[in-house]
Amino acid sequence: MKRLVLLGAGHAHLVALREFARQRLPDTELIVVTPSPWQYYSGMIPGWVAGYYTLDQCRVPVAPTVRAAGGSLVLDRAVELVAANREVVLASGTRLTYDLLSIDVGSMSEGLTVGGAGLSTGVFGVKPMDELARQWLAAGPRLAAADKPTVTVLGGGAGGVELALAIAGEGRRVVLVAGAKGIVPGFGRRFRRRVGCALMKRDVGVVDEYAELVRDGIRVASGRQYPSDVVLIATGGVALPFLRDSGLAVDDDGFVLVDACHQSQSTPNVFAVGDACSRVDRRLDRSGVHAVRAGPVLARNLASALAGQPLKPFYPRRFSLYLLATGDRAAIGSYGPVTFSGSWVWKWKDRIDRGFVEGFPKQ
Ligand SMILES: Cc1cc2nc3c(=O)[nH]c(=O)nc-3n(C[C@H](O)[C@H](O)[C@H](O)COP(=O)(O)OP(=O)(O)OC[C@H]3O[C@@H](n4cnc5c(N)ncnc54)[C@H](O)[C@@H]3O)c2cc1C
Numbered sequence: 001m002k003r004l005v006l007l008g009a010g011h012a013h014l015v016a017l018r019e020f021a022r023q024r025l026p027d028t029e030l031i032v033v034t035p036s037p038w039q040y041y042s043g044m045i046p047g048w049v050a051g052y053y054t055l056d057q058c059r060v061p062v063a064p065t066v067r068a069a070g071g072s073l074v075l076d077r078a079v080e081l082v083a084a085n086r087e088v089v090l091a092s093g094t095r096l097t098y099d100l101l102s103i104d105v106g107s108m109s110e111g112l113t114v115g116g117a118g119l120s121t122g123v124f125g126v127k128p129m130d131e132l133a134r135q136w137l138a139a140g141p142r143l144a145a146a147d148k149p150t151v152t153v154l155g156g157g158a159g160g161v162e163l164a165l166a167i168a169g170e171g172r173r174v175v176l177v178a179g180a181k182g183i184v185p186g187f188g189r190r191f192r193r194r195v196g197c198a199l200m201k202r203d204v205g206v207v208d209e210y211a212e213l214v215r216d217g218i219r220v221a222s223g224r225q226y227p228s229d230v231v232l233i234a235t236g237g238v239a240l241p242f243l244r245d246s247g248l249a250v251d252d253d254g255f256v257l258v259d260a261c262h263q264s265q266s267t268p269n270v271f272a273v274g275d276a277c278s279r280v281d282r283r284l285d286r287s288g289v290h291a292v293r294a295g296p297v298l299a300r301n302l303a304s305a306l307a308g309q310p311l312k313p314f315y316p317r318r319f320s321l322y323l324l325a326t327g328d329r330a331a332i333g334s335y336g337p338v339t340f341s342g343s344w345v346w347k348w349k350d351r352i353d354r355g356f357v358e359g360f361p362k363q
Pocket of ligand 1 (some may be wrong): 287288
């Protein structure tokens with residue numbers, strides 16, 4: 001019997017596990033290692049912040065999905081990977097060996113240096129998402145006690161924008177520090193214009209400058225300071241540190257280098273998917289959409305690798321559908337060159353998002 005270890009219960013692994021539930025892996029011991037009993041669905045977290053969803057509506061309990069796939073769940077965190085020994089070291093000290101390993105551990109918010117002694121603001125990152133949820137709940141009393149509660153969001157990508165729009169309202173002042181590239185830089189002009197209008201309508205101040213943390217908030221490049229009760233760091237994810245020292249080939253930023261089949265470029269018995277990897281054959285945006293779509297291909301490839309059969313590449317679709325909630329039960333959508341917005345887009349997004357989470361067993 002061979003042992004397959006899935007590291008992380010990220011979007012792609014959840015989908016792969018659902019495939020294994022439909023078609024069990026023969027002669028395989030399946031182990032899933034993840035620190036959290038829930039996998040948070042990032043598409044809905046801004047909706048939770050806006051008050052549209054409960055936390056349970058935005059997260060998938062991991063255990064039932066693992067059980068349905070015939071696997072066992074280890075609630076622990078990988079802290080070291082020794083690819084040469086086919087071994088993962090967990091925070092508890094357990095050393096777990098494997099025949100085949102798949103990595104879907106996502107990324108984490110980058111830490112920013114603090115230019116003052118002692119932080120007086122609640123500063124936290126958007127990743128990992130269970131930590132975001134915990135910290136946002138903990139920040140509630142601070143915001144409620146403030147005269148004019150101010151939240152600064154660092155990072156003008158889709159995640160940062162959605163969170164800023166979700167937080168705005170209820171007397172809160174929200175500043176979005178987007179950096180020199182401005183808001184949603186990877187998107188087309190029309191989409192960006194609509195997002196700009198939504199931010200204006202929700203009274204979110206946008207600063208197209210880089211910023212650093214200071215004692216009671218942030219300071220932007222031109223010197224202006226923004227005192228803040230809460231600073232949310234949404235400036236893009238960095239690779240988990242243990243990947244760089246694993247002996248696997250990684251890119252300059254420490255993400256695992258994989259080919260089109262999501263097999264490690266250096267180590268054939270390791271696969272990586274989602275935000276944790278970098279494709280050598282093409283640039284693939286780090287998004288939940290790609291992670292979810294890669295799931296079924298990953299499942300097939302892991303089964304093929306166990307059986308010694310040929311692998312299949314994952315080709316993302318030419319265009320991806322991106323739906324960005326504007327915090328007022330409306331959303332803006334983009335599909336290739338086409339852009340659209342309105343409350344119908346929000347209803348559509350809501351249906352897709354709920355459908356994803358409800359597509360996994362609850363117990
Ligand atoms: C606010 C926000 C909104 C977003 N909205 C969208 C959206 O609408 N659409 C979209 O396409 N993308 C969106 N994204 C991007 C999306 O969240 C990521 O691209 C997506 O989560 C990547 O999925 P993943 O499977 O790679 O990793 P993740 O979903 O981050 O999952 C990582 C998994 O690994 C586990 N893990 C972490 N560390 C370890 C460890 N050391 N050992 C073992 N397990 C570990 C975690 O518990 C988790 O189960 C958003 C991001 C943010 C911040």
